[in-house]
Amino acid sequence: MSKEAELEGVKQSVVSGAYKAFVGVWMTGVILAAFLYSPEIANLKGTQIVYFHVPCAWLASLAFLGSGIYAVLYLRRQNLELDVKSASAAELGLLFCVLATVTGAVFSKANWGMAWNWDPRQTTIAALLLMYLAYFALRSALVGAEKRAAISGVYAVAACVVMPFLVFVLPRAFESLHPTVVRRGGMDPEIAVVLAASTLGFTAFGVWIFRLRVALGSIALSRMEEPL
Amino acid sequence: MANSSSTWADGCWAVLRKDIQSEFRTRYAFNAVVVFAITTLAVVSYSAQVVGAGSRLLSPLLWIIILFSAMSGLSRTFVREEDAGTANTLRLVAEPTAVYVGKLLFNTALLAVLDVLIVPLFLVLMDVSVGNLFLFVVILITGSVSIAATATFVAAIVSKASVRSALFAVLSFPLLVPVLVAAVQGTEASLRGASIPEGMPFVRILTAFAGAMVAVGLLLFEHVWNEA
Numbered sequence: 001m002s003k004e005a006e007l008e009g010v011k012q013s014v015v016s017g018a019y020k021a022f023v024g025v026w027m028t029g030v031i032l033a034a035f036l037y038s039p040e041i042a043n044l045k046g047t048q049i050v051y052f053h054v055p056c057a058w059l060a061s062l063a064f065l066g067s068g069i070y071a072v073l074y075l076r077r078q079n080l081e082l083d084v085k086s087a088s089a090a091e092l093g094l095l096f097c098v099l100a101t102v103t104g105a106v107f108s109k110a111n112w113g114m115a116w117n118w119d120p121r122q123t124t125i126a127a128l129l130l131m132y133l134a135y136f137a138l139r140s141a142l143v144g145a146e147k148r149a150a151i152s153g154v155y156a157v158a159a160c161v162v163m164p165f166l167v168f169v170l171p172r173a174f175e176s177l178h179p180t181v182v183r184r185g186g187m188d189p190e191i192a193v194v195l196a197a198s199t200l201g202f203t204a205f206g207v208w209i210f211r212l213r214v215a216l217g218s219i220a221l222s223r224m225e226e227p228l
Numbered sequence: 229m230a231n232s233s234s235t236w237a238d239g240c241w242a243v244l245r246k247d248i249q250s251e252f253r254t255r256y257a258f259n260a261v262v263v264f265a266i267t268t269l270a271v272v273s274y275s276a277q278v279v280g281a282g283s284r285l286l287s288p289l290l291w292i293i294i295l296f297s298a299m300s301g302l303s304r305t306f307v308r309e310e311d312a313g314t315a316n317t318l319r320l321v322a323e324p325t326a327v328y329v330g331k332l333l334f335n336t337a338l339l340a341v342l343d344v345l346i347v348p349l350f351l352v353l354m355d356v357s358v359g360n361l362f363l364f365v366v367i368l369i370t371g372s373v374s375i376a377a378t379a380t381f382v383a384a385i386v387s388k389a390s391v392r393s394a395l396f397a398v399l400s401f402p403l404l405v406p407v408l409v410a411a412v413q414g415t416e417a418s419l420r421g422a423s424i425p426e427g428m429p430f431v432r433i434l435t436a437f438a439g440a441m442v443a444v445g446l447l448l449f450e451h452v453w454n455e456a
Binding site (some may be wrong): 141 | 320364381385388389391395399400403404405410413418428429430433436437440441444448451452455
């Protein structure tokens with residue numbers, strides 16, 4: 001490698017190392033703030049979980065939206081790299097959706113005694129999980145890279161269109177035990193600050209994982225292996 | 229090749245007529261759907277606890293019957309084309325959106341026939357009186373159109389994949405969760421005699437969903453259809 005390329009490589013690894021270290025420090029700060037700084041919310045138990053549950057759900061929605069967008073881009077440009085990105089985003093979304101569901105169930109058990117009672121919020125997040133599990137089932141049933149990319153891309157767009165119904169419309173249309181933190185007067189500033197910080201940290205973390213996954217998928221693609 | 233004087237609407241109508249005619253000859257999908265529905269209804273009403281059980285139990289039952297009947301029969305319209313080898317001819321002869329709308333209308337008609345047969349039977353066997361008939365019918369129509377639109381879209385996707393019937397149910401169900409939730413709650417409200425303003429949220433959700441699914445299908449169908 002030439003001197004310039006080596007220098008460039010070193011610079012990049014320093015920057016990415018610094019980024020990761022920063023995210024690590026930031027999230028440590030968030031965790032400490034969640035337990036030491038933020039107040040109890042609305043007489044519920046274990047409300048610190050909100051600083052992890054909400055960013056997970058937010059990140060899942062963002063990832064699923066990204067999956068839909070990359071799928072549309074693939075359908076327009078027919079570039080398989082975009083398909084790798086769409087599938088990686090869906091994977092990431094699925095991971096964070098599972099985390100959001102589990103943290104929600106833990107909170108539900110601690111406060112109301114039952115981990116799962118088909119509350120509208122729980123029903124809709126279960127449907128979201130099923131939707132993206134179905135996406136991966138579809139991918140595995142299709143043979144041929146372009147065919148798989150095109151058809152699962154179409155399903156990803158449909159899933160992305162249905163997601164707002166599940167995440168935003170339905171839970172608000174029915175009575176739910178899910179706490180509403182954003183009230184008319186706005187949130188407590190202490191809660192808001194830690195929540196915003198946690199969301200930012202999680203998003204940075206998510207972007208990091210996404211880029212790793214896409215890099216892995218791209219390498220597999222360039223070797224003509226099955227990336228996802 | 230498409231006749232230069234035939235329009236898009238002619239194409240739709242031709243596809244619809246063709247599907248109805250070939251359905252009349254074999255009655256495969258019709259039999260599957262109706263026999264499934266009648267069998268399920270008979271089995272469910274046989275248990276004495278269910279008859280006259282009240283709208284909270286009976287409205288989910290009605291929608292389970294409609295949903296599973298749809299799952300058993302609505303994928304035929306695309307799968308038959310692929311199996312019989314007529315799909316490529318259809319690709320040459322008509323525009324993709326014309327094919328999609330024609331098949332969507334066919335599936336809607338099939339589900340409409342099912343509703344007309346099953347719903348009165350259900351009301352009689354289960355000894356249910358409908359509080360608000362107008363709301364009941366509107367929910368039934370919007371719910372059925374939503375199911376038909378989703379089923380047609382997923383049927384197109386699944387006709388290209390390997391494990392068709394299992395995949396059809398797996399892909400459709402998560403997309404249909406908003407429809408089921410809104411339709412079940414809406415039907416329950418109409419059975420116990422809720423006023424029309426009370427039932428409007430459910431009608432709105434179902435109408436929005438049907439519109440979104442039809443739009444998604446129209447925009448994306450071409451990518452699935454032309455993927456050889």
